[in-house]
Amino acid sequence: MIDLENLLEIHDTVVRYENALDGIRDMNTLYSIIDTQKQGWYNGIDSILWISYSVCGGHIFSDGNKRTSFLVLKTLEEQGYKLDTEKLADLILDLATKTMTREEFFYKAHLYII
Numbered sequence: 435m436i437d438l439e440n441l442l443e444i445h446d447t448v449v450r451y452e453n454a455l456d457g458i459r460d461m462n463t464l465y466s467i468i469d470t471q472k473q474g475w476y477n478g479i480d481s482i483l484w485i486s487y488s489v490c491g492g493h494i495f496s497d498g499n500k501r502t503s504f505l506v507l508k509t510l511e512e513q514g515y516k517l518d519t520e521k522l523a524d525l526i527l528d529l530a531t532k533t534m535t536r537e538e539f540f541y542k543a544h545l546y547i548i
Contacts, residue, residue: 438468444505448498457496487539518546
């Protein structure tokens with residue numbers, strides 16, 4: 435599970451190393467994303483997918499949403515999962531540029547997480 439502090443640390447990494455703009459566009463939505471996860475709507479991999487989907491699709495930060503979303507997915511490696519990072523990166527780009535439902539994103543992402 436990723437809490438608010440973890441998510442902000444991930445985004446801070448993007449800001450520092452990728453020269454992205456710092457800032458949160460919508461703090462209430464950010465709290466809502468984390469609260470939805472805490473309420474148990476999503477567990478395990480789906481909890482991480484929810485955060486990734488919401489950050490990228492919701493443009494929560496001033497900059498670096500796609501990169502933050504991708505790094506959120508990369509946290510699954512710390513839990514022992516193997517990721518097809520190229521396919522997941524493409525999926526994040528598709529999410530950012532197309533209308534994709536949460537269900538579509540979750541389904542496709544599960545194909546690239548082993």
